Amino acid sequence: MTRFLIVEDHPLFREALEGALRMVAPEAEILQATSVDGALEQLAVGAELDLLLLDLSMPGTTGLSGIVRIRKAFPKVPVVIVSAHQDPRIISGALSLGVSGYILKSSSKQELAHSIGEALRGLVCVPNAYRALRPQRAPGPAHDLLKRLHDLTPQQLRVLEMLKRGLQNKQIAYELKISETTVKVHVSDILRKLNVLSRTKAIVEMSKIDFATLASDGSRAKHDRAQSE
Numbered sequence: 001m002t003r004f005l006i007v008e009d010h011p012l013f014r015e016a017l018e019g020a021l022r023m024v025a026p027e028a029e030i031l032q033a034t035s036v037d038g039a040l041e042q043l044a045v046g047a048e049l050d051l052l053l054l055d056l057s058m059p060g061t062t063g064l065s066g067i068v069r070i071r072k073a074f075p076k077v078p079v080v081i082v083s084a085h086q087d088p089r090i091i092s093g094a095l096s097l098g099v100s101g102y103i104l105k106s107s108s109k110q111e112l113a114h115s116i117g118e119a120l121r122g123l124v125c126v127p128n129a130y131r132a133l134r135p136q137r138a139p140g141p142a143h144d145l146l147k148r149l150h151d152l153t154p155q156q157l158r159v160l161e162m163l164k165r166g167l168q169n170k171q172i173a174y175e176l177k178i179s180e181t182t183v184k185v186h187v188s189d190i191l192r193k194l195n196v197l198s199r200t201k202a203i204v205e206m207s208k209i210d211f212a213t214l215a216s217d218g219s220r221a222k223h224d225r226a227q228s229e
Contacts, residue, residue, distance in 0.1 A: 002028040002120075003048060007039040007066075008055045008082070013105065017053055017082065020112035024120065035059065036066040040154075043074050051100070051119055056083045056090075064090075065161050065206070067097045073154045080119050082112075091130055101125030151193045159186045163199055164206050 002025040008014045018030055031047060033039040035058055043049070054066060070079060080101040081094050091102045100119045103112060104127050115125040152160065155176070162172045169183045176183070187199065196202050 002050045004028055005031040005039060005042060005049050005052045007033045009034045009058045020109050020116060023113040024117050036061050036069055040073055049077055052077050052079045053082050054079055056081060056085060064093055067094060067099060068149050069154060069157045071097055072157060088130060148194050156186050156190050160190050164203050
């Protein structure tokens with residue numbers, strides 16, 4: 001049986017995606033999660049997926065970090081991004097992380113179904129408008145940082161995400177149920193692997209990965225999402 005996982009915090013769009021998936025595979029099993037952490041929990045207990053559909057803008061996740069965490073922990077799981085963001089740099093950055101496609105939330109249900117079908121056949125689905133454009137490559141340092149992020153463990157990626165949210169070591173330790181000493185070790189390893197000297201510099205470098213617009217344009221994304229529904 002075909003099995004999908006929708007990772008999306010907006011209930012109406014989860015429903016829209018489920019409808020598109022039913023058009024492609026009426027008898028499929030469709031799992032749902034409202035966060036990257038929830039998706040990773042389902043994958044950790046052995047959920048074997050044919051496709052994971054991921055929103056980029058959810059609570060606790062900024063920009064491309066959610067893709068990095070999933071790809072790092074479960075590199076064989078096919079991931080398709082479904083997002084309101086249309087910046088070619090964002091699409092290029094997502095594709096550089098090995099996702100199976102990028103679908104715009106403004107797509108009709110028929111277009112969603114067509115793109116999902118392409119991904120299931122092993123093709124990389126991208127918006128038609130993007131295919132007609134010359135891809136705008138992200139700056140070299142950002143692509144170099146993407147490679148360095150792959151050296152981080154899944155736990156270190158979670159710590160890095162929390163650093164970006166402004167959490168202190170004590171708060172990170174509480175959320176992850178680990179000691180502050182362990183958090184300090186993780187932070188030291190993160191700084192070493194990213195080749196930066198401070199937490200602040202690590203956060204600045206992460207902002208390059210998010211191409212700034214993802215971290216600062218949340219309200220517009222929510223508006224675009226509502227319009228697409």
